Amino acid sequence: MHHVGVDWGHARMQVYDYFDKYTFLCEMYDVDADEILELVLNYFPFDNSVQVLHPRRGKILLKRVQLPTLKIEMLQVGNVVNIFSKLLQITDCTPATNKILFNNVQSTFALIKPIPPGMHGKIITFIMNKGFRIVRMKNGKISKDFAMALYSSIAGNNMMPIIIDYVTSGEVIGLELVAPNAVEKWRDCLGATDPKLAAPGTLRALYGNNTLKNIAHGCKSEAEAKQTLDAFFGYEKGLPKIPFRATYKNCTCCVIKPHALIDGNVGAILEQISTSDKFYISAMAMFTIRVCDAEEFYEIYKDVLPEYESMCIHLAEGKCIALEVKCNDPTLNVVCEFRKLCGPRDPDLGRQLYPNCIRALYGKDIIHNAVHCTDLPEDGELEVEYFFKLLANE
Structure with a gap:
């Protein structure tokens, strides 16, 4: 669905910003009318109920009713939610909802280094258990240029050529992680570069072998994360910058x-x-x-x-x-x-x-x-x- 700007002041004819509910702007394609409807979804966390309004027509399309299948984690801008078999794409939320649910929410880039594939599941579980939302993910093989940009902060370090050779030696998994203060939070979850010095319970303390084979990488700033996310997940001339690994044979x-x-x-x-x-x-x-x-x-x-x-x-x-x-x-x-x-x-x-x-x-x-x-x-x-x-x- 395409994004359509909406006058929130008009929408508030029917919607008020109470602390007992979260309010989202949504779009829904009406097959019969062949048009996109701009709707408001109210979610009431107290009893897991929802209400759907059509503010421009001043109508209540769905009276407040409990919806056990809807979880608050689903209510993210860009997500599609299923409201009794009607699909609504969330395009925005009110400032009050944004302040409560998405305060300081950031994206960061995480790279799972070349490790035995049997460990991938454990790493993903660790990430999700720490409260990160994975919004992009794919495996790939990175070039030396990509790796050098990734580790530009340690340029001149004697270890850099060894690190570059290692991270380009096999398959990696890139992820976009979303959470409040995601950049700092991910680095905290990683732990110290040397697994022996990493705090108990951090990813590197749990699964890392040494300073080189320390499981994963994290960006140091939001700007670096944004640049790296584009380098890993972006497209150039219609082709992915990091090619997909699918072979399409015997699969x-x-x-x-x-x-x-x-x-x-x-x-x-x-x-x-x-x-x-x-x-x-x-x-x-x-x-x-x-x-x-x-x-x-x-x-x-x-x-x-x-x-x-x-x-x-x-x-x-x-x-x-x-x-x-x-x-x-x-x-x-x-x-x-x-x-x-x-x-x-x-x-x-x-x-x-x-x-x-x-x-x-x-x-x-x-x-x-x-x-x-x-x-x-x-x-x-x-x-x-x-x-x-x-x-x-x-």
Whole structure:
């Protein structure tokens, strides 16, 4: 949805800034009228209820009603929220709401250095448990120029050539982390450069080996973070500055669904895949999907599954993470084998038959079943291409 400026003074005909509610400006596409409606969403944390207003028409579109599925973490500018199957994109909030919910909120760049893939899930879980919101994420391989810019603050240090060689030697994961005072907070969470000197409970104290292999990197200022985020996630002449790692060969597609991100289960899912004997993740990236994209991606289920519409809505109501997954044994059919790890579509059935499968452990119901995985052996490469070629270049 495009952003449309709104006169908040006009909106306040119906909306007042009380401390017992948070107020957001939203846009919703009205299919019947073929227009974008500018709406106001009030969220009442006391009883987890919502109200939707159409201020320009002076109408209450939804009277205040409890919505247990909506969590306050979902209410972020730019996010899409599902209000009884109507998708509203949050475009702004009132100054009072901003002051309470988003005071001093910043973005910072985090780089997970070349480490064994089995550790990625633990690192992601650590990050989310510390209260960071991951808004962008992808794996990649950085150039020496990128690495030198990243470590420009230690130019002239004897260790710099060794550090540059190390961080460019293998796969890294870049993340945009959002939190109050995110730049300082992330550096505090990292701990001292030398893991032996890092405070107990910090990332480097928990998982670091030495000054070189100390797990992750953090920026020192908001300006540096902004510049590095653009260098890692930005595009130049329509192409990503850091190419996606997808190979589109002998692979299957796994999509970690929005509810799994909100529930903080991304790290655990990544760890389960990466530590299995059969599989490894060759590419990962975070995407925001529109309903029309979800409908296209799920098209083969349109007249097959009664949950088709709900599946599309859920995939579009928050960020998701797409993975290209491969088998360590190339003679195995990766699509069929990976479906076993994911388990049945219905998590309840999975809990009865395969209690250790991904959907049994992290799924809630058929719609919110933690992950999508490719069903048909011939569709693995096509589904990976849909994310890493089509959506990635839009």
